[in-house]
Amino acid sequence: xxxxxxxxxxxxxxxxxxxxxxxxxxxxxxxxxxxxxxxxxxxxxxxxxxxxxxxxxxxxxxxxxxxxxxxxxxxxxxxxxxxxxxxxxxxxxxxxxxxxxxxxxxxxxxxxxxxxxxxxxxxxxxxxxxxxxxxxxxxxxxxxxxxxxxxxxxxxxxxxxxxxxxxxxxxxxxxxxxxxxxxxxxxxxxxxxxxxxxxxxxxxxxxxxxxxxxxxxxxxxxxxxxxxxxxxxxxxxxxxxxxxxxxxxxxxxxxxxxxxxxxxxxxxxxxxxxxxxxxxxxxxxxxxxxxxxxxxxxxxxxxxxxxxxxxxxxxxxxxxxxxxxxxxxxxxxxxxxxxxxxxxxxxxxxxxxxxxxxxxxxxxxxxxxxxxxxxxxxxxxxxxxxxxxxxxxxxxxxxxxxxxxxxxxxxxxxxxxxxxxxxxxxxxxxxxxxxxxxxx
Numbered sequence: 138x139x140x141x142x143x144x145x146x147x148x149x150x151x152x153x154x155x156x157x158x159x160x161x162x163x164x165x166x167x168x169x170x171x172x173x174x175x176x177x178x179x180x181x182x183x184x185x186x187x188x189x190x191x192x193x194x195x196x197x198x199x200x201x202x203x204x205x206x207x208x209x210x211x212x213x214x215x216x217x218x219x220x221x222x223x224x225x226x227x228x229x230x231x232x233x234x235x236x237x238x239x240x241x242x243x244x245x246x247x248x249x250x251x252x253x254x255x256x257x258x259x260x261x262x263x264x265x266x267x268x269x270x271x272x273x274x275x276x277x278x279x280x281x282x283x284x285x286x287x288x289x290x291x292x293x294x295x296x297x298x299x300x301x302x303x304x305x306x307x308x309x310x311x312x313x314x315x316x317x318x319x320x321x322x323x324x325x326x327x328x329x330x331x332x333x334x335x336x337x338x339x340x341x342x343x344x345x346x347x348x349x350x351x352x353x354x355x356x357x358x359x360x361x362x363x364x365x366x367x368x369x370x371x372x373x374x375x376x377x378x379x380x381x382x383x384x385x386x387x388x389x390x391x392x393x394x395x396x397x398x399x400x401x402x403x404x405x406x407x408x409x410x411x412x413x414x415x416x417x418x419x420x421x422x423x424x425x426x427x428x429x430x431x432x433x434x435x436x437x438x439x440x441x442x443x444x445x446x447x448x449x450x451x452x453x454x455x456x457x458x459x460x461x462x463x464x465x466x467x468x469x470x471x472x473x474x475x476x477x478x479x480x481x482x483x484x485x486x487x488x489x490x491x492x493x494x495x496x497x498x499x500x501x502x503x504x505x506x507x508x509x510x511x512x513x514x515x516x517x518x519x520x521x522x523x524x525x526x527x528x529x530x531x532x533x534x535x536x537x538x539x540x541x542x543x544x545x546x547x548x549x550x551x552x553x554x555x556x557x558x559x560x561x562x563x564x565x566x567x568x569x570x571x572x573x574x575x576x577x
Contacts, residue, residue: 180439183247184218192243192251194235196228196343200366204283204424204462205252211453215443220248228343231315232257233271240272245429247436252426255286256319256419258476263322263491275480276430278437279472281444284365284465285423287391288319290383291367292358293351301384301398304333312347312356313339319361319419320347322494323386326416327360327400329493330409335360337496338565340572346539353534355569358383364391365424369461387420415482415490421475423467441469511559519551523562533562534570541573549576 191209195201206224213222227235232254243249258274290311292298298309304327313321316339324335338356341347344366350356364385367375374380384400385391401417404410428440447453448466457464510523510531519535535542537551544553554560560576 180435181217183436184216184220186220187218187248188221188223189213189216189247190243190249191222191224192235192239192249193224193226194228194232194239194251194253194257195226196345197226198345199228199343200363200370201252201254201424202226203366203369203460207453207456207460207462208252208283208426208447210456211450212443212447215446215450217439231318231321233260233315233317237271239427239429240277243429245431247428247432247440250280250426250428250440252424254318255422255425258422258425258472259419259479260317262479262482262487263494273430275476277427278430278432278440279469279476280426280428280437280441281448281469282422282426282467282472283424283448284463285387285467286420287364287385287387287389287394288361288420289364289367289385289394289397290358290360291362292381292383293356294379294381295354296357296381298358298383299381301400301403304335304383306334308334308336310336310338310357311360312341312350312358313337313360314341314343314347315339316496320344320359321496323416324360325496326412326490326494330412331404339496340565342539342572346570349539349570353570355565361386364394365463368393369463372461386417388414388417411486412490412493415486416494418475418479421467422472425467425472444469508562509559510562512554512556514556515554521554523560533564535574536570540571542576543574544576546575 189212191205191212193202193205202224209222209224213220227238229235230237235251236253236257239249239251261272261274290301292309296309297307298304303309311320311324313324315321321337321339324333324337327333328335338350341350344359344362347356347359348371351359367380371380382394382397384398384403385394386400388401390397390399390402401410401413404413426444428437432440445466445468448464454464456462508525510525513522513524513530515521515535519537521533521535522530523533524530534540535551535554540551542549542551542554544558554574554576558576560574562574563572564570
């Protein structure tokens with residue numbers, strides 16, 4: 138056996154070995170480069186000529202829809218293959234309808250993404266069986282968020298409630314969407330935990346419907362009004378003094394709202410503060426985007442990279458600024474971590490929060506009612522006088538944009554409805570806007 142102890146390669150041999158090593162490294166880098174090119178080509182080949190559907194789990198014209206449409210105009214060019222994007226609104230169930238579709242029915246191939254409400258990731262925790270059959274937030278592939286959220290509680294200028302202190306002595310009637318969204322659940326939470334006086338009118342399709350209800354005097358305010366949405370779509374109301382901002386909700390004050398108290402800061406008892414912190418965790422998700430469970434990971438990565446690129450796109454940022462859409466991105470990794478963190482919280486704490494914000498008797502205090510009524514007369518502006526079976530005459534507004542109208546089981550316009558017709562009307566009561574009108 139020949140001993141190698143003390144062996145020193147000659148300079149010539151050293152050069153050979155070094156060149157061989159450099160050759161291997163060069164080959165490895167080349168192979169990795171080829172793999173990267175191949176990966177990009179595969180993604181581009183898949184998306185080329187296709188379209189991505191962006192499901193917005195909120196009505197057209199809502200705050201979530203507003204931001205999603207700006208995003209949609211720029212996202213596609215950052216996805217390899219440059220697919221076209223179409224926006225599909227899928228409201229209902231307080232955001233659950235569209236989210237459930239993406240979870241269970243949409244193609245799991247990266248051709249469907251969604252813009253969802255900030256509370257969707259914690260929906261199961263606080264609503265239990267109501268949403269468990271529909272979706273599991275932990276199974277989604279989160280892409281990122283345009284910005285985390287801050288919301289405010291507001292009262293209409295004609296309301297007697299002008300400040301947050303007034304809520305302890307004067308009742309505020311607020312409108313809400315669905316029966317399990319923060320517009321509805323948070324007023325219950327604030328009533329039970331803090332003693333604030335709220336009465337909740339639920340059943341509106343979306344935020345714009347609640348705004349219209351405030352204008353018409355059906356309700357006096359709104360809780361969980363996204364500051365992003367408010368300053369982007371209702372800045373005139375703020376300038377004209379039509380709204381009284383009462384307090385803000387979230388884990389930290391928004392830079393724009395230094396003079397508006399943060400609710401958590403108003404609370405002194407540690408248990409109350411902890412409960413509000415848990416309830417407000419959803420605001421960290423803000424304007425979040427996701428794609429379907431089971432999407433191939435290489436496409437998930439490509440979509441996440443495209444999301445990040447969109448957040449830095451000068452054209453997107455310019456349009457966002459002009460449209461007053463706040464951009465303060467939250468990355469996909471942060472959202473995925475938040476979901477896991479929330480679902481690891483103590484069951485006793487989650488149960489306490491869920492109980493405090495659950496509507497009385499399993500439903501909102503005031504709901505839309507459905508009655509049979511005969512239309513006595515109807516004006517050109519859609520203001521109708523109806524005679525409710527067994528009751529007095531009432532006034533109800535019929536609106537093409539906000540009332541679902543059917544005549545003889547066929548979808549119809551307001552002009553198809555006339556005096557003498559008998560209809561099933563879903564509405565809140567005298568002088569409210571009908572949610573639906575189903576005429577014989």
